[in-house]
Amino acid sequence: QKEVEQDPGPLSVPEGAIVSLNCTYSNSAFQYFMWYRQYSRKGPELLMYTYSSGNKEDGRFTAQVDKSSKYISLFIRDSQPSDSATYLCAMRLVQGAQKLVFGQGTRLTINP
Amino acid sequence: NAGVTQTPKFQVLKTGQSMTLQCAQDMNHEYMSWYRQDPGMGLRLIHYSVGAGITDQGEVPNGYNVSRSTTEDFPLRLLSAAPSQTSVYFCASSTDRGRFTGELFFGEGSRLTVL
Numbered sequence: 028q029k030e031v032e033q034d035p036g037p038l039s040v041p042e043g044a045i046v047s048l049n050c051t052y053s054n055s056a057f058q059y060f061m062w063y064r065q066y067s068r069k070g071p072e073l074l075m076y077t078y079s080s081g082n083k084e085d086g087r088f089t090a091q092v093d094k095s096s097k098y099i100s101l102f103i104r105d106s107q108p109s110d111s112a113t114y115l116c117a118m119r120l121v122q123g124a125q126k127l128v129f130g131q132g133t134r135l136t137i138n139p
Numbered sequence: 140n141a142g143v144t145q146t147p148k149f150q151v152l153k154t155g156q157s158m159t160l161q162c163a164q165d166m167n168h169e170y171m172s173w174y175r176q177d178p179g180m181g182l183r184l185i186h187y188s189v190g191a192g193i194t195d196q197g198e199v200p201n202g203y204n205v206s207r208s209t210t211e212d213f214p215l216r217l218l219s220a221a222p223s224q225t226s227v228y229f230c231a232s233s234t235d236r237g238r239f240t241g242e243l244f245f246g247e248g249s250r251l252t253v254l
Contacts (some may be wrong), residue, residue, distance in 0.1 A: 035179060059241045070143075070229055070245030071182070115181060119241055126172075126197070127243060129182040 030054050033116055033130025042139050046103040050116035050130045053097065057118040057128075060092050062101045065113045065132070074114070075101070106137045141165050145230050145246035152220040152253045160215040160249050162230030168244070170233040171213040172197070173205065175226040176248075182229065188213055220253045227251075 033050045040046055048062075059078055063071035075090045077083045077099075083090045089102040099118075103110055116130040146161045164171065172187035174197075184197030188207040202224060204216040217224060227250050231243040 031181075033181070061241055063243075068248070070231075070247050071243075072245070073242045076241055117182075117241075126184060126187060127182075127241065129174075131179055131181040 028053065029131075030128050031116060031118060031130045034133055035131045037134040037136065039136045039138060040106060042106060042108060042137055044106050044137075046101075046106050046110070046135060046137075048101040048103075048114050048116075048133050048135070050099050051097055052099075052118060052128075054118075054120075054128075055094070055097065056120055058121045059119045060090070060099050061117040061119075061127070062088075062090060063115045063117055063129075065115060067112075071115055108137045108139050111136045143230055143232055143244050143246035145228075145249050147249060148247065149250050150252070152217075152251065154220060154222060154253060156220050158217050158220065160217075160228055160230075160251075162213045162215065162246060163211050164213075164230075164232040164244070165211065166232060166234070166244065167210060168232035168234040169210070170235075171207065172231050172233075172243070173203070173213070173215045174229045174231065175199065176229060177226050185215065185228075217251075220251075222253045225251060225253045 031052045061076040062074045064074045065071040080094045087104045091100045113132045113134045115132040117127040143164045173185040174182040186205040188194045227248045230246045
């Protein structure tokens with residue numbers, strides 16, 4: 028079993044829909060939780076990060092962490108075609124800034 | 140500001156051949172790492188370095204060598220290429236300085252096919 032599990036999709040929704048992306052993990056020692064966005068033929072880029080449990084909002088994006096359930100989510104409101112990309116969850120321990128554990132990535136398409 | 144630069148972008152090898160993927164960063168980051176990305180597997184850590192002269196193995200190190208002689212460069216060597224090493228390889232850098240120490244800065248990837 029992988030340390031971090033993410034539904035690979037693909038996920039296809041109409042423009043304006045609310046998108047929910049999720050990951051589960053098994054290592055309760057993870058403290059930092061991140062979402063990376065990867066456009067086709069490009070490297071991943073950090074979208075959002077959260078330390079420990081709670082919610083964080085940035086514009087149309089909301090990241091949630093539930094450490095008791097070992098479950099993290101990314102919500103995208105008013106989705107746009109430009110949001111079409113692969114979204115990867117990632118997490119790490121307190122120590123080890125260079126060692127992230129990634130989920131498999133979810134491929135998302137927003138249809139105009 | 141180039142960030143993380145990887146070369147080559149594409150490469151085709153025959154089984155048993157060796158080659159080096161180059162990675163350079165101009166952000167003075169102390170950490171550098173190599174990941175491979177395969178369908179359904181996400182990104183998996185191959186090797187990483189916490190500074191010049193210091194390297195360590197990640198999750199899938201077999202068949203790869205690395206060295207870090209300077210802060211800027213972190214080449215990945217395939218010793219004897221195998222079809223199982225067909226993948227997209229990403230180099231990344233990061234730092235403990237700044238507001239958040241979990242952000243990896245990735246290059247654009249090197250697509251390798253081993254026949």
